[in-house]
Amino acid sequence: MASNNHRHHHRASTALASDACIARLSLYVRELARLGTQRISYVSSRRLAEPLGLTDAQIRRDLSQFGQFGTSGRGYEVQRLHDRLTTILGVSDRTWNVALAGVGNLGAALLAYRGFRERGFLFRAIVDADPSKVGRVIQGLTVGSAQHLPELVKQHKIHIGVIAVPVESAQAVCDQLVASGVRAIVNFAPIHLEVPSTVWVRAMDLAIELESLAFYLARTA
Amino acid sequence: MASNNHRHHHRASTALASDACIARLSLYVRELARLGTQRISYVSSRRLAEPLGLTDAQIRRDLSQFGQFGTSGRGYEVQRLHDRLTTILGVSDRTWNVALAGVGNLGAALLAYRGFRERGFLFRAIVDADPSKVGRVIQGLTVGSAQHLPELVKQHKIHIGVIAVPVESAQAVCDQLVASGVRAIVNFAPIHLEVPSTVWVRAMDLAIELESLAFYLARTA
DNA sequence: CACTGTGAATGCATTCACAGCG
DNA sequence: CGCTGTGAATGCATTCACAGTG
The missing domain is CATH 1.10.10.10 (Winged helix-like DNA-binding domain superfamily/Winged helix DNA-binding domain)
Structure with missing residues (x-):
């Protein structure tokens, strides 16, 4: 980030x-x-x-x-x-399996973005905690229940987890991913995720980018 | 970025x-x-x-x-x-006016995110190049035509521009924002934007984050 | 001649470690 | 005593500058 x-x-x-x-x-x-x-x-x-x-x-x-x-x-x-x-x-001939947790507006936007597929990043499993979303089909993938995340990770041999859930549940989802063997995570929730040193985390935090800009604007207005 | x-x-x-x-x-x-x-x-x-x-x-x-x-x-x-x-x-008592260019999935997700409003970042104008989207109302804002971006920027006294358009038009939109007086830009398009040294740009580039993770995974698999 | 690859120099950000204060 | 604020030390990333090469 x-x-x-x-x-x-x-x-x-x-x-x-x-x-x-x-x-x-x-x-x-x-x-x-x-x-x-x-x-x-x-x-x-x-x-x-x-x-x-x-x-x-x-x-x-x-x-x-x-x-x-x-x-x-x-x-x-x-x-x-x-x-x-x-x-x-590591993106030449192979592909990477990606799981998405949280199918809100942001999650849907990520699923729709073509760029990932072109580079070999394939969404294989998507889950949401909201029961009313479970079962829906988005971009050809069926939304699973958040409870099933661990088995989905194993079943689809997920390499990378994308966290697009509300901040309150981000750490819990992260823990599940890590416990299931995921060693790389992209985090969109505005919180620092605690993970073992064997796991890589990248934070995407738009609010922080905006505040940085506000700082520079406030100084040079 | x-x-x-x-x-x-x-x-x-x-x-x-x-x-x-x-x-x-x-x-x-x-x-x-x-x-x-x-x-x-x-x-x-x-x-x-x-x-x-x-x-x-x-x-x-x-x-x-x-x-x-x-x-x-x-x-x-x-x-x-x-x-x-x-x-x-610069986020204590004041607010910042934000314009969004590109109302696709990502743009819609940004509009829906509550966190910005809480921190004083208010979307005031949204535009899209697709005529079929112009006139639609999203989150209480009417989608304007991309051609009207410059006047909208002036009319709403926009401080920050968010670029969520396809990579082909990103630089052109950026140029319009800059020409209209915007001095801070968040760019979601996967391209380096050329701007005068008086303008601040932050890049949000998810593909790069994923590739970084792929690199680490490929090395420690 | 135009360019790479790289030691050496520079400039920054982070960390250490501790004097000084409440 | 616990903690801040900060010089000094360290460690990295970037830049310089040029010997070496096709």
Whole structure:
């Protein structure tokens, strides 16, 4: 989130790149895909950086953490770099199963968004605590009861849980997801979720973004 | 945006706190409000930090940039600190006028979310490029034509623009907002918006969050 | 010659650790 | 004694600048 994402995980393994760097890799993939559709075959770090509002040095530094992908004097081969980065990000050939908890307005919006499917993120199970919503079919998926979340997670081999429930039940839903084996969560509820250090959480908190803007506006009005 | 939010603004004025710090101030306000409803009148930096997943030192450091609010041996008076921070954030006594461009699923979800109104962010104008949507009433607001965005911005004295349109038209809508005098924008489209350095942009990019999670899952599977 | 990849320098944010206060 | 506020230390991310390469 913005940037907003805390990292207090203590992993022994290999030194991972920073959150910010990983987020930028996604940006590079997007821009490379766009360049690909324009039949552009080579791109320099400078040209890749410009439309993203970044610097050439930053791109080279980010990429250098994962290997050497460029050619001196020529730049990067668009298709090749795209493929390498999607592999690094784990979105090249495989798909990820996503569960959605909370089918309110926001949940429905997430289900309707095409971008996820294109990148290999597939909603496999959706649940809601409201009995009147259970059984409804949205985007081809039947809304399940919140009680069945654990078994749905196992049944569909869910990798990522998306929490779009009211703040009061967010931690409980999170606990259920974690207990069922989910190790990655996107949280839209305005609360810090307590999870074991083996679980990754990303917070999407729009109210915080608005308040940040209010701060800057109030100072420069 | 997430941290994801880049900052490449060159402001002469007083040294502003970092984006991350401002975002945390919002978290403090939230937690203080919660403590207030529990009739807790004093809180130490440690007790404030814990439920937010932060450290006591960080809270004291953040607050110290804006003044001295605590009492040695006692901690912070909940109500007083809450009031001071909302004032600093610019959300204490005033309201902010928000315009929404793009009334799709996401836009509708944003309109329906109560949290914004509570914090003083009021949707005043909504527009969509789809003629079949123009004239519809959502949450008490009539959908206007996208062409009328500039005059609506002026008419309603819009402070903040929210872009929830397809990626193809995001930059154009952004340009319209900026030309109409909007100096703060929340962008949900997966593209880097080009704006003058006097305008603040926050990116909300869910696809990037999901890909970051995929990266970590792929490494620790 | 145009560009990459990377040591070195810089700049920031976070953490430590403690003097000083109520 | 418990806690704040803050210099000092640390740790990271970004930027600089350039040797090396196709």
